[in-house]
Amino acid sequence: MNTPLVSLAPASSGHLEAISALQREQLFAAANYHALRTPGATLELRVGIGSITQMPALTDAGTVDGSALEGEPAFTVEVRSLAVGSMQASPPERPVIRWIRLGHADATPATTEPPAPASLPRRVYRELERRAPIVLDAARETIMRRRERAISGPLPRYPEGAAAAHGRAALDSWRHTPAAAPSDAPPAVLFGLHWLQTGGAERWAVETIQLAKNAGLLPVVVTDQNSVHPWLTRPELEGCIIIAQSFRGHLHELDIALTHAILENFNLAGVMLHHCQWLYLSLPWVAEHRPELPVIDSLHIVEYLGGGYPGLAAQYDAFVDTHHAISPELVRWLTEVQGIAARKVALAPLTALTVDSSADFTGRDPRNPFTISFVGRLSRQKRPDVFLMLVHRLQRSGIPFRAIMHGDGEMRDVVHGLIDQFGLRGIIEQRYEETPVSETLAETNLLVVTSINEGITLTTFEAVAAGVPVLSADVGSQRTIVQGDMLAPRPARPFIKAAASVISKLAADEQLREQRWNEQRERVAEFGELQSAHEWMKETFSQWHA
Known part of the structure; x- marks a missing residue:
C-alpha cells in the first residue's frame, strides 16, 4: 500500500x-x-x-x-x-x-462519469452522437480546423493566459515562506499526475514512479483530477506517498497550502510533471522558494483546445528545465511553433513500454475471418463511433470479417446504442480491461486507430511488436510509423472509405499484409534507435540522487 x-x-x-x-x-x-x-x-x-x-x-x-x-x-x-x-x-x-x-466497491471510471450539462447544444450533440455520428464528425472536423489555427502561433507566456490567471490569485495571497524539510528526510521526487486510471500517459507516469523508487528516491505523487483511481493498488505505488485531490468543479482553486506542506515535509531532489494542472500552476511559487529544484514535464499530445498540456508547458516554460516529448511532431510544435529553445526539449520515445519489436509476423489462418480491432478508451478523442461506422460499411460490403472493440470509458452507452442501430451484434465483440491487450492482439490481423488526435499511440508499437500491422488516421505523429495507404485521412467519411479499401486488399492478400507490417517494423526499429524514455528518465533520476 x-x-x-x-x-x-x-x-x-x-x-x-x-x-x-x-x-x-x-x-x-x-x-x-x-x-x-x-x-x-x-x-x-x-x-x-x-x-x-x-x-x-x-x-x-x-x-x-x-x-x-x-x-x-x-x-x-x-x-x-x-x-x-x-x-x-x-x-x-x-x-x-x-x-x-x-468510492463504491464496484465503481469504475465509466460508472462515475459525471452527466453533461442539460443545455440545448449539449442535447443536440448527444442526439447526433446516437443517431447521426457521421454528421457530427463533419461538424467536429470544422471545429477542429478552427482550433488548429488558434494554436498555430505562439501561446501567451506566464503571467499571461487563462491558466496563469486562474492560479495567480492563490499565488498572490500566499506569502508564507516554507521551512526546510527535516534533515533526516529521504531524497524525494514530487510527481504531478492527472489521475491513476487506464491511459497511455498514465502507464508512462507509473513507470517513472517505479524508476524513481529504483533510484532510491521517494515518490510523492499528487493527482489533480477526480477519479476512483483504480490504479491506486498497482505494485509500482507500493511505499509511495499518494495524495489524490478531489474538487467540485473542473477548474478547482489552486491549493498552495498543499504545495507549501510538501516542501516542508519532503527533501525534494526534483519535480516531475505528468499532465497535472495543479503542479504547473504551482511552479512559480516552487521556483521562488526552491529555485535549485530541477523540473521536467513529460508531454504526449497537442490538444486542439488551447494546446492542452503542451500548451501549459509553453506558458510555464520559464519554470521548466526540460520538456520531454515522445514524438517528432511534438518536438516540432514546441520548438518551431512555440519558440521553446531546442536545448530544453528532449525527444525520447516510449518504445520501452512495449514488448520487443523483433517479433515475427503473425500469420493468418485462412480458415478464420479477417479480424480488425480497436484498442483504447471509449472516449471522444479515440472515436469508437468511427470504428463502428467502418465495421458497418464492411458488413454491407460483404467482406467476411470479424471485429473486436477492446476498451471502456464515457462513451460506453453510445457505443452500445450504435452497435444496436447498425445491427452489429454477433459481428463485433466487446472486451474490457480484465482482458489483456496482448490476448486481443494475438487474435488480430489489423489494428485500426480512429483517433481524432494522438501523439504516437502505444498501441501502435504494441501491435507492430505483436506481428500485427496498423491502419491509422493521419493525426499527431502517427505518420512516424504508419505511412502510405495505411495512413488514412482524419475526417470520418474519407477515413472510412480509405480504410475499407485497404482492409479489402489486406484480407485478400496475406503477402501484402506482411509487407505493410515489415515496413512499419523497420520504422519502429529506426525510431527505437533513439534513446528510450525509460533509459533517459533512469539516467535523470540517478543524477538527481547523486
Missing part, C-alpha cells in the same frame, strides 16, 4: 479490514492530504461510501464542512498526523474532524 502520513489508532484498524483494498488506498490518500494540512493534529475521519455513480470526496471543501456525506458515516477512523509544519505553533488540542466519501 502507499505510505500513510498518519498513525492509526488501534481501535480503528478493524474498519479497514471491512473495506476493499482500493477503498483503503483512497482513504490513505485522503488522510495524507489532511495530515499535511493539519500537521501533528489528531484527525477524526468520518467515512462514508458513495453510490456506484459517485466520485470519491477525499480533499474538497465537502470534506471540511461535512457535505461530502449525505447521511451518517459508515464508520469513523482516528489517526494522528505525522506531518510537520511551520504554519502553526502547536497542534490543535481537540481532534480535527473530516468527512471522507470513498
Whole structure:
C-alpha cells in the first residue's frame, strides 16, 4: 500500500479490514492530504461510501464542512498526523474532524462519469452522437480546423493566459515562506499526475514512479483530477506517498497550502510533471522558494483546445528545465511553433513500454475471418463511433470479417446504442480491461486507430511488436510509423472509405499484409534507435540522487 502520513489508532484498524483494498488506498490518500494540512493534529475521519455513480470526496471543501456525506458515516477512523509544519505553533488540542466519501466497491471510471450539462447544444450533440455520428464528425472536423489555427502561433507566456490567471490569485495571497524539510528526510521526487486510471500517459507516469523508487528516491505523487483511481493498488505505488485531490468543479482553486506542506515535509531532489494542472500552476511559487529544484514535464499530445498540456508547458516554460516529448511532431510544435529553445526539449520515445519489436509476423489462418480491432478508451478523442461506422460499411460490403472493440470509458452507452442501430451484434465483440491487450492482439490481423488526435499511440508499437500491422488516421505523429495507404485521412467519411479499401486488399492478400507490417517494423526499429524514455528518465533520476 502507499505510505500513510498518519498513525492509526488501534481501535480503528478493524474498519479497514471491512473495506476493499482500493477503498483503503483512497482513504490513505485522503488522510495524507489532511495530515499535511493539519500537521501533528489528531484527525477524526468520518467515512462514508458513495453510490456506484459517485466520485470519491477525499480533499474538497465537502470534506471540511461535512457535505461530502449525505447521511451518517459508515464508520469513523482516528489517526494522528505525522506531518510537520511551520504554519502553526502547536497542534490543535481537540481532534480535527473530516468527512471522507470513498468510492463504491464496484465503481469504475465509466460508472462515475459525471452527466453533461442539460443545455440545448449539449442535447443536440448527444442526439447526433446516437443517431447521426457521421454528421457530427463533419461538424467536429470544422471545429477542429478552427482550433488548429488558434494554436498555430505562439501561446501567451506566464503571467499571461487563462491558466496563469486562474492560479495567480492563490499565488498572490500566499506569502508564507516554507521551512526546510527535516534533515533526516529521504531524497524525494514530487510527481504531478492527472489521475491513476487506464491511459497511455498514465502507464508512462507509473513507470517513472517505479524508476524513481529504483533510484532510491521517494515518490510523492499528487493527482489533480477526480477519479476512483483504480490504479491506486498497482505494485509500482507500493511505499509511495499518494495524495489524490478531489474538487467540485473542473477548474478547482489552486491549493498552495498543499504545495507549501510538501516542501516542508519532503527533501525534494526534483519535480516531475505528468499532465497535472495543479503542479504547473504551482511552479512559480516552487521556483521562488526552491529555485535549485530541477523540473521536467513529460508531454504526449497537442490538444486542439488551447494546446492542452503542451500548451501549459509553453506558458510555464520559464519554470521548466526540460520538456520531454515522445514524438517528432511534438518536438516540432514546441520548438518551431512555440519558440521553446531546442536545448530544453528532449525527444525520447516510449518504445520501452512495449514488448520487443523483433517479433515475427503473425500469420493468418485462412480458415478464420479477417479480424480488425480497436484498442483504447471509449472516449471522444479515440472515436469508437468511427470504428463502428467502418465495421458497418464492411458488413454491407460483404467482406467476411470479424471485429473486436477492446476498451471502456464515457462513451460506453453510445457505443452500445450504435452497435444496436447498425445491427452489429454477433459481428463485433466487446472486451474490457480484465482482458489483456496482448490476448486481443494475438487474435488480430489489423489494428485500426480512429483517433481524432494522438501523439504516437502505444498501441501502435504494441501491435507492430505483436506481428500485427496498423491502419491509422493521419493525426499527431502517427505518420512516424504508419505511412502510405495505411495512413488514412482524419475526417470520418474519407477515413472510412480509405480504410475499407485497404482492409479489402489486406484480407485478400496475406503477402501484402506482411509487407505493410515489415515496413512499419523497420520504422519502429529506426525510431527505437533513439534513446528510450525509460533509459533517459533512469539516467535523470540517478543524477538527481547523486
